[in-house]
Each structure stands twice: as C-alpha cells, then as structure tokens.
Amino acid sequence: MDLDDLLGPKPIVVDLRSENRWDAIDEIINHLVVGQKINAENREAIAKSVKHRESSMSTGIGFGIGFPHASTDLVPNVIAAVGRSQKGVQFDALDGKPVHLVLLFLVPAGEFHKHLNTLANIAKLLHRDDFRDGFWRRFL
Numbered sequence: 001m002d003l004d005d006l007l008g009p010k011p012i013v014v015d016l017r018s019e020n021r022w023d024a025i026d027e028i029i030n031h032l033v034v035g036q037k038i039n040a041e042n043r044e045a046i047a048k049s050v051k052h053r054e055s056s057m058s059t060g061i062g063f064g065i066g067f068p069h070a071s072t073d074l075v076p077n078v079i080a081a082v083g084r085s086q087k088g089v090q091f092d093a094l095d096g097k098p099v100h101l102v103l104l105f106l107v108p109a110g111e112f113h114k115h116l117n118t119l120a121n122i123a124k125l126l127h128r129d130d131f132r133d134g135f136w137r138r139f140l
Helices: 003-007 021-034 040-056 109-126 129-139
Strands: 013-015 060-062 069-072 079-089 099-108
Touching (some): 013 021, 021 040, 021 079, 040 069, 099 109
Parallel strands (some): 013 079, 069 099
Antiparallel strands (some): 079 099
C-alpha cells in the first residue's frame, strides 16, 4: 500500500483555517463527518483517539508536514484526508516550523500494525526532496 492507495484517486482536501494542531484535527474530522466518511456519532471518540495519539508525540515531521493518525474500531477501512493551510498551523513539529499540509489517517483497530509500516514508509518518502516537491504541488 502506498500514499495513492491511502488517499485514493480523489483525495479529501480541506482548506484549514485552524492555527493549532488540535483545532486542525477537529476541522479535518468535522469535514469527514460532513462528507459522510465517518459517522457523526463517532466524531468525538475518533477526535479523542487522534488527539491522544498526538499528545504522546507530535506527528509534525518537519518540512511543513503533519501526520496525525490513530487506530480505532470506529472505522471499517482506512480513511485519509489532507488539510492544507496557506498561513501554517502550529503543530509542535520537529523542526519548529508551522505545518502547511496535515495528512490525517484513521486505521481500523485490527489492522494498525499492518499499516504502521506503510505510514513509516510514507514518512520516509516525505523526507525526500524530490518526492516532497511533487507531493506539495498535488495539494497546494
């Protein structure tokens, strides 16, 4: 599985207005509810799961990219969305810089370990200049 498999042919892209990672996560999850990708009654539990994971260590990997994710039994398959911000979101990133792309992934609880390697591989790709340049153009 690669990034295109996770995002799909028509990725969900949210123009973020949030200024911090917690609000950005809520904003993307709310967009997933509106788009009927997750059930409205599961919104709070899913947000709590993502924020719990994020509070253990920021997924702001640097290069203007945040990668929040969580494993939950409230989704039947992998759900992904991209939030983009022109002004940047404070994400407590490794390089201390604002994040302009937030890649949020929700993974079914029973499949998290299988997808963890995929997420790690994507994070490695995002550290490559050539890949990142093409990736940025796709969403910004």
